Amino acid sequence: MDKKVNLKSLSNDLNISVGTISRVLNGKAKEYRISEKTIKIVTEYAEKMGYQPNRVAQSLRVSKTFTVGLLVPDIANPFFSTMAKFIEKQASALDYSILLMDSDEDFEKEKKAIDQLKSRNVDGIILCPTSEDISYYEKVVDKSCPIVFIDRYLNTSKIPFITSDNYGGTFIATQYLINKGHRNITLLQGKQSEPIKMRVRGFLDALKKNKLSEAQENITGHSFDIEEASKTFIDLWERNPTFTAVIALSNTIGLGVLKAAKSLQLDIPGDISLIVFDEHEYSDFINPALTTVKQDKESMGKSAFEMLYKLIQEEDQPNNDFIMTTLVERKSVKKLFI
Template sequence: MKRITIADVAQHAKVSKSTVSQYLNKRYDYMAENTKQRIEEAIKELDYRPNIVARSLKQKSTMTVGVIVANILHSFSTQVIRAIEDFCHLQDFHLIVCNADDDPEKEKRYIEMLRAKQVDGIIIFPTGDNVELYQEIVQSNYPIMFVDRLVPEVPIPSVMLDNEKAAGLAVQHFVEKGYERIGIITNVIRNVTPRMERINGYKKVLKENGLSINEDYIRKMQVSCVQEALHDMLSLDEPIQAVLAGNDLTLMEILKYVKKHRIRVPEDLAIIGIDDVSFANFYEPALTIVEQPAFEIGKKAAELLLNKIQKKDVEEELDVYRFEPTLIVRQSS
């Protein structure tokens, strides 16, 4: 079956190939309405599909960016992806989304795959363990941005939350409510930036309030072990009175344990989570949350990447773009 070309569309619509090209590229501000209509009808009647590969070779751009997310199950990750997609859509860029599962080898394969597909740039929630590969990308001047995490050895800009402040807001709220035995649970995979920074923020505010740091109240583990960790913290001679969940998946495990063991919130255990969850305001009791502006973070990452791709003259690039967290107080604390 013969492939329909732009020349066929032009002949069918009785216009030049350049006029069809202008229509396809949405450059038809000064094009007569009947001309636009004839081209549109020709495209439909012939079932014409633009050759994206040929166009990308001609324009030296695939109008596509890749996003490699560390764990797509996090609500924060999906919100950031949505914001990136929204911004890119307005610029006529498409997205390829990959889930690395916090696996450095999987992340490496996705980076190589996306570059082989000649995407114009990549946004990565980095595992941090592919330093040599990141450095190669930087040296080749390939457009790349990090989100949510830092890799200190590599000069790639990152867009992320002020994680120390996020944890600090939660701990300060606990202290002001009269709690002294405050715990934190977070799932740490290697030394991922947000988790370590949140623990640092937790410790910092405890010290500022004259409270001692009890290592038994600090737990870092896989999500599957969160309920066991909470059980241990509540079984201590001096059990925790309040707990900060380091992210949304940790919070959900804490809530499962609370429900299973009929623990009263906040009477028996006060709870605050970092990362907003969709059910926070109608859970019973409603959950106090430290919210990070995921959509603003995603939009900024997309904007910075497209500026790199399009080589726009912009203000001096920062190493890290930090966004402010917001404490939303409800009944769980």
């Protein structure tokens, strides 16, 4: 019968007190001024013996569940599912588990999910909000369950967030199209949020810099849904087929444009050029390969969990962070003669 490995057995084998071993394995060695030599001995031996901490006992002792809630608006969207993967990876590295929930872009469902997560005593929540109701989100935050926003955020809220450089990403994409000779550019946006507002601002400022029309009719759309984006594009093209390029402000909107172009028998980039805000593995395999604004989902996911972890540990309030975006040039933009 295999010998049960616990703190007491490790203590007997190493002739080191249970208290010292517990402090080392719980990351409190520096707090108690335990030597680097002892830390090395304990951690290496615990790993060798396959020691697994008793999470139930730990949670009772420190009033933590070592579980974090992750609530996204659409887990079927590759942007959120990929980001969730990196959040889980970082959580696992710090011995945390993730409870993943999907709000379906529904504020009432989101509120119910937050209540469910809090009833399970999660140590914190990473959330992509579906609403701009600041009072609600700040009401549900408390010391025992901090919240970090990811991707979307509320500009005047005190809740910390991680997002992309949405303004810079769209500014660069618009300037790229202008440099390729495009002057009549349409922006297809989704549901209103701070990131979308910043992307729209980047688009308008790039037009203004180049002394081009900043007419609001160049901006349309209200949903991230593929079907809705497709209908919006078809309606726009049938009313005014004079624009030469489109910037789709999400990967799902981009897929909607591709569907619409196929339905209208439009060639990309021959008849219409396309840039999609977000980069995915399929971007390089679609014909034509898509020029995109790449968001660093790995950095966003990692940073969001690290930010929440600091709040759980009651460290200083973390700073908000805007993760850099980059333009990935492929084959979906046509160069026009100027």
